Amino acid sequence: MDIFTKIRQTFLQGTLPVKIIYINVGIFLLCGLINVVNQLFQLGGMSFMEYLYMPSSYTLFLYRPWTILTYMFLHADIWHILFNMLWLYWFGRIFLQFFNERQFGGLYLSGGIVGAVFFLISYNLFPYFRNMPSPQFLMGASASVMAIVFAVSFYRKDYEISLLFLGRIKLIYLALFTLAIDLISVTSENAGGHIAHLGGALFGILFATQILRGKDLTVFVNRLIDNIVNWRKRRRVKMKVVYRKTETDAEYNMRKRNETEMMDEILDKIKRSGYQSLTTEEKRILFNASNK
Secondary structure, eight states: OOHHHHHHHHHSSSSSHHHHHHHHHHHEEEEOOOOOOOOHHTTOSSSSSGGTSSSSSHHHHHHOTTTTHHGGGOOOSHHHHHHHHHHHHHHHHTTTTOOHHHHHHHHHHHHHHHHHHHHHHHHHOOOOOOOOGGGGOOOOOOOOOOHHHHHHHSSSSTOEEEEEEEEEEEEHHHHHHHHHHHHTTTTTTTHHHHHHHHHHHHHHHHHHHHHTTTTOHHHHHHHHHHHHHHHHHHHHHHHHHHHOOOOOHHHHHHHHHHHHHHHHHHHHHHHHHHGSSSHHHHHHHHHHHHOO
16 A cells, blocks of 8 residues: 555544644645745745735735635644644544534634634734734634634533643643733734634633533534535536436437337347347347336
């Protein structure tokens, strides 16, 4: 079995967290390769990646609304994606102990979207960010990962994990420590990333509190995805019906006459030489006719 076949099988058989990790890594490698080619040939101009990052400018975002989704699958360097994917793998496994994969996917997307909204609003609301070069850009799955981490932490506040040098601690303590780091880092060099973390974390907390009350906040996103998928399927079926050729009365009569003549020839051949003398195609025609 070659490496590509094994990767494909692992992807298809893996859980949703594993699939999302594969997608993130695949996009990271592809974008890295394109950037290398761009630099080698000195193509110049604005990097195509900027069309996929989440911008801090309202105006620019209106021209690139897709970035609210694409940014959460892009990473700056190997350490950025390694850290996010490890957290996504570890806490994704814990999440699936209490919830299903549809909820995981819905929370991943919802947490990322809320994180992007926090980033966009903050950079246009607080005076501190007005002195920064505009626009700033956001990338990475961190907000989505934080939504997963905080959802589990606040759903099962007694859940414990083992950490090197620290031993067993409650997951919620790790989550709150991460939240504190993000809060004191909102004016750091990576301010946008920490603000997005806060948005994802708060949505994860909201998801956990609402699920305990019997309300699933991922239903809306999953229903939207289902509607898009079903719409595409209905569109394909409709296109097949629209382009189907309709027979005229003359064409129908000619076709039926040809079928009758062919059946007469086959029956005559059976009378003369027996059924075994028929070709495979003639046997198929006879079988189809007998089933009508």
